Amino acid sequence: MTSLAIEPIYGSLLLAMAAVATTVAVIVMVTPPTSDPRRRRWLIGLRLLAAVALLLALIRPTMVRTDNRPLDAALVVAIDTSRSMTLPDGDGSDRWSTQMKSWQSLASGLSGHDTSLDLRLLAYDASARPLASTSPDALSGVLPEGESTDLQAAAAATISVAAGQPIAGVVMMGDGAQTGPITGGGAGRVIETLNSLGIPFWTVPIGPARTQSQSRDVAIDALPEDYQLFTGNQVDITFQVNSKGMSGKDIPVRLTWIDEAGQRTEAATRRVAINKSVDVAAVTIPVTSPIPGTYQLQASADVQDGELVVTNNSQLAFVDVREGGGRILYLFSNLDQEQSLIRRALRRFPDLDLTFRWIPTDTNQSWPVDLQNWFTPGQFDIYLIGDLDAKALGNRQLEQLAKTIGQGAGLVTLGGYQTYGAGGYASSPLADVIPIKMDASRRRGIDSPLDSYEQVDAPVTIQLARNHPITDLGNRGSENDSMADAWRDLPALLGANKLLGPKIAPGVEVLLETPQSDPLLVVGQYGRGRAAALAMDSTWRWWRSGSNDQHRRFWRQLMLWLLSREESADDKILVELDSRRFSSGALPNFRAIANQTDVTMVAEIISTSNGAVDEAAQPQSINVSAETSSQASGGSDESSIRGAIPKLDPGIYRLRVRASDPASPIKSTEVAFQVIDESRELSNPLADPVYLTQLAQLTGDHGGAAFGPDQIGELVDTILKRRKAAETPVTQRLTLGDGPMTGWPLFLVFAAALSIEWWLRRHWGLA
Structure with missing residues (x-):
C-alpha cells in the first residue's frame, strides 16, 4: 500500500505553514523595481520557483509504502562428503549422485522466490566447512573423500555458519551413518538447541535403511x-x-x-x-x-x-x-631356547618350510601321539627330533618314519635327556637309521635321574673333526684363519650326550667332536636318505653370544646337506616385511640383509597394474637407515638396512631392494604386498535414515520433518510456506530531500532560480 504524507521541518506543520505564508507575502509585496511587465513577470517567476523549492524543503512531502515480507535470514544446507556416499543408494545409483541431484533440485527450486533468503552451503564428514558457491552446480568440484562422519560437528556448524544472521532453517542431506566418535550427547543435543530457538531441522536421508538389506x-x-x-x-x-x-x-x-x-x-x-x-x-x-x-x-x-x-x-x-626346497617337521618336548632359536634360524630362509609340533612330557600317559600321516613319504623332506622320548611317537609311527627316511627323506636327532639309548631309540625302528651306536640298557624313565657317565662334562669346546659342507661356517677372516679356529672360537656348550661312537658303516662320519674325541656330530646314509645325530642341544649359546650368523649358517648347511643340496653362494638380498597385507593407515617396517659387508642398498616401491609391474610408473624411493653391528641380528659379515613402507593408496605394490652399485654381484629382491581399504565408512554399507528422521522430529513443533530424495519439491514448498507465514509488515518511506537523489535536484533548482534572477537584474541594470 502506498500513501502520501508530509513531514515538515522540526516536526511542526504550523511552523511550516507560517514560513510558506511569509514567503508568499514577501514575493507578492516586494515587487521588482521595473515598469516593464515582461521583465517583472520573469523576475517574479524566478523568485516563485526558488520559493517553491524552499517550501518543499520545509514541508518535506513523503511517499509511504507498506509491504508484508519475511525478514532477511539464512537457510543452511549441510552436504555429506564422507566416503560412504560412494556406496549404492539402494535404487540403482550411488549416494553421492543422488545427493547432488537433490541439492540441484533444492537450489533451483528456491532460486528467485525469496530474495531475502540467504542460502548457505556446508560440507561435512569428520569436520564441517562452508562452501563458497551456492549455485546448483556447487558440488561439481567436490569429492566424497572423508574418512569418517561426525553428525554432531555438522549440526553445530550449521549454527556458526550463519554468522549471527537469523536462521530460517537447516537442511541436512546424507546417509545418517555416524562413524566418528560421539561426545557431549551427540547430534541430538545440538538439534535440541535449534528447537529451543524455533529453527526447523529438515533432513534428506539417502541410502537403504537397515531393515531392507542389512x-x-x-x-x-x-x-x-x-x-x-x-x-x-x-x-x-x-x-x-x-x-x-x-x-x-x-x-x-x-x-x-x-x-x-x-x-x-x-x-x-x-x-x-x-x-x-x-x-x-x-x-x-x-x-x-x-x-x-x-x-x-x-x-x-x-x-x-x-x-x-x-x-x-x-x-x-x-x-x-x-624349485625344490625342503619341508621340515620339527618335533620337540622342551620349550627351551634351543628349539626357539633353531626355529627362528630356519624360518629366515624362504626355501625351507618349517612345521613344528610341541609334544609335552607331562602327558606321557596319552602317548603315543597321533601325527596322522606326517611320517608317510612326500609329507616332509626333513624330520628333526628334539629331546623327545621314543614312546611319544610309538613304534608304528617310527617304523613308518624309518621307511620314509630310507626312501630319501632326512633325519636329525638332537641331544638331550630322553634321546638315543636313554630315550628308548636303541630298541626302536629308528635304531638302524640313526648313525651312532646305542645301548638299550641305558633306557631311563622320564623322571629317573641322569647318570653322569651319559654326559660330557661342561663346558664343552667344539673341535672340527672333518671338513664338510655342514661345517663350513663361511669364515671371512684373514687368510691365516682356518675353519678349525672358527669352530674353536665359538662359545662352549653347556653339555652334551656322551655317545658310544659312530656306526661302522659306509658314509658314516664324525664331523665335530670334543678335544677328548667324544663325537658331537655324526652323519650317515640310510637307504636313499641321510641322517645326522647331534650330541648337543645348546647351540643357542652361539646366538646369544653374538655368533648368530654362524648359528644360522650351521643349521641351514645341515638342512641343505640332508636335502642333498650343498649351499651355493649367498648372492641375493633377503627381505623381511612385517606384513604383506595391511590397511592404508598402517606403515609396516621392513628389513633387508645382504650376506656381504659394505654393501649399500636402496629400497623402492614399484606400482602394479592388474597384477603385473606397471612399467610406465616411476619407482618411489624409500628412506632407509643402515643398521650398525649392534642393531643387526646377523654377524659382522652382513650388511643390513631398515625402513618403513610409506602411506600408499589401496592397491598391490612391490618392494624392491637392490644394491646401489649396478656392478654389484648381489641380486635384487622384490616382495609383493597389498594395501587394503579398511575405511570405517565403507565397512558398513547401510544408511541410517531412521536416525535422521528422529533428529528432524525433534523440531517437529516448528515444522521439522524428513523428506526423501524424490520429495525435494515438497521440501521447497515447505520452506517457502514457512517463509510466507513468517512475513511481517515492512514500511518504506521516501522523503523529498532526505537523500542525494532528491536533495541535490531540489537544491540546484533553488540555487539556479536565484542565480538567474540576480543575473537578469544586473543585465537589465536594476537594483
Missing part, C-alpha cells in the same frame, strides 16, 4: 597373507566365508592363480552351503602349486543379488613357488 553380504576372510611353496606340491588353502542374509544359498567360491604378467588361471572351485542368516564357514581347498615363480592367489566368492559392498568378496595371498 544381512545381504558375502566376505572372504582369514586367508593367510603369504605362502612359501615348492613346485608340484599339494597344499591346503584355508579361509573363511562370512555371510549375512544368505541362509539356504550355495555360494560359489574359487581360487585363482595370478602370475607376474597378470595372467589368471583358475585353480579350483567349490560351493559353500550357507545354513544360517549370519554364518561363518571354514573352507579348505587343496591345490597343486604351479611352476616356480611369484604369484598372487585370490580367494573369491561370486557376487550375490542384494550385496551393497563387493570389495570384501575376495582376498589375496602372496605365494612364492620355488
Whole structure:
C-alpha cells in the first residue's frame, strides 16, 4: 500500500505553514523595481520557483509504502562428503549422485522466490566447512573423500555458519551413518538447541535403511597373507566365508592363480552351503602349486543379488613357488631356547618350510601321539627330533618314519635327556637309521635321574673333526684363519650326550667332536636318505653370544646337506616385511640383509597394474637407515638396512631392494604386498535414515520433518510456506530531500532560480 504524507521541518506543520505564508507575502509585496511587465513577470517567476523549492524543503512531502515480507535470514544446507556416499543408494545409483541431484533440485527450486533468503552451503564428514558457491552446480568440484562422519560437528556448524544472521532453517542431506566418535550427547543435543530457538531441522536421508538389506553380504576372510611353496606340491588353502542374509544359498567360491604378467588361471572351485542368516564357514581347498615363480592367489566368492559392498568378496595371498626346497617337521618336548632359536634360524630362509609340533612330557600317559600321516613319504623332506622320548611317537609311527627316511627323506636327532639309548631309540625302528651306536640298557624313565657317565662334562669346546659342507661356517677372516679356529672360537656348550661312537658303516662320519674325541656330530646314509645325530642341544649359546650368523649358517648347511643340496653362494638380498597385507593407515617396517659387508642398498616401491609391474610408473624411493653391528641380528659379515613402507593408496605394490652399485654381484629382491581399504565408512554399507528422521522430529513443533530424495519439491514448498507465514509488515518511506537523489535536484533548482534572477537584474541594470 502506498500513501502520501508530509513531514515538515522540526516536526511542526504550523511552523511550516507560517514560513510558506511569509514567503508568499514577501514575493507578492516586494515587487521588482521595473515598469516593464515582461521583465517583472520573469523576475517574479524566478523568485516563485526558488520559493517553491524552499517550501518543499520545509514541508518535506513523503511517499509511504507498506509491504508484508519475511525478514532477511539464512537457510543452511549441510552436504555429506564422507566416503560412504560412494556406496549404492539402494535404487540403482550411488549416494553421492543422488545427493547432488537433490541439492540441484533444492537450489533451483528456491532460486528467485525469496530474495531475502540467504542460502548457505556446508560440507561435512569428520569436520564441517562452508562452501563458497551456492549455485546448483556447487558440488561439481567436490569429492566424497572423508574418512569418517561426525553428525554432531555438522549440526553445530550449521549454527556458526550463519554468522549471527537469523536462521530460517537447516537442511541436512546424507546417509545418517555416524562413524566418528560421539561426545557431549551427540547430534541430538545440538538439534535440541535449534528447537529451543524455533529453527526447523529438515533432513534428506539417502541410502537403504537397515531393515531392507542389512544381512545381504558375502566376505572372504582369514586367508593367510603369504605362502612359501615348492613346485608340484599339494597344499591346503584355508579361509573363511562370512555371510549375512544368505541362509539356504550355495555360494560359489574359487581360487585363482595370478602370475607376474597378470595372467589368471583358475585353480579350483567349490560351493559353500550357507545354513544360517549370519554364518561363518571354514573352507579348505587343496591345490597343486604351479611352476616356480611369484604369484598372487585370490580367494573369491561370486557376487550375490542384494550385496551393497563387493570389495570384501575376495582376498589375496602372496605365494612364492620355488624349485625344490625342503619341508621340515620339527618335533620337540622342551620349550627351551634351543628349539626357539633353531626355529627362528630356519624360518629366515624362504626355501625351507618349517612345521613344528610341541609334544609335552607331562602327558606321557596319552602317548603315543597321533601325527596322522606326517611320517608317510612326500609329507616332509626333513624330520628333526628334539629331546623327545621314543614312546611319544610309538613304534608304528617310527617304523613308518624309518621307511620314509630310507626312501630319501632326512633325519636329525638332537641331544638331550630322553634321546638315543636313554630315550628308548636303541630298541626302536629308528635304531638302524640313526648313525651312532646305542645301548638299550641305558633306557631311563622320564623322571629317573641322569647318570653322569651319559654326559660330557661342561663346558664343552667344539673341535672340527672333518671338513664338510655342514661345517663350513663361511669364515671371512684373514687368510691365516682356518675353519678349525672358527669352530674353536665359538662359545662352549653347556653339555652334551656322551655317545658310544659312530656306526661302522659306509658314509658314516664324525664331523665335530670334543678335544677328548667324544663325537658331537655324526652323519650317515640310510637307504636313499641321510641322517645326522647331534650330541648337543645348546647351540643357542652361539646366538646369544653374538655368533648368530654362524648359528644360522650351521643349521641351514645341515638342512641343505640332508636335502642333498650343498649351499651355493649367498648372492641375493633377503627381505623381511612385517606384513604383506595391511590397511592404508598402517606403515609396516621392513628389513633387508645382504650376506656381504659394505654393501649399500636402496629400497623402492614399484606400482602394479592388474597384477603385473606397471612399467610406465616411476619407482618411489624409500628412506632407509643402515643398521650398525649392534642393531643387526646377523654377524659382522652382513650388511643390513631398515625402513618403513610409506602411506600408499589401496592397491598391490612391490618392494624392491637392490644394491646401489649396478656392478654389484648381489641380486635384487622384490616382495609383493597389498594395501587394503579398511575405511570405517565403507565397512558398513547401510544408511541410517531412521536416525535422521528422529533428529528432524525433534523440531517437529516448528515444522521439522524428513523428506526423501524424490520429495525435494515438497521440501521447497515447505520452506517457502514457512517463509510466507513468517512475513511481517515492512514500511518504506521516501522523503523529498532526505537523500542525494532528491536533495541535490531540489537544491540546484533553488540555487539556479536565484542565480538567474540576480543575473537578469544586473543585465537589465536594476537594483
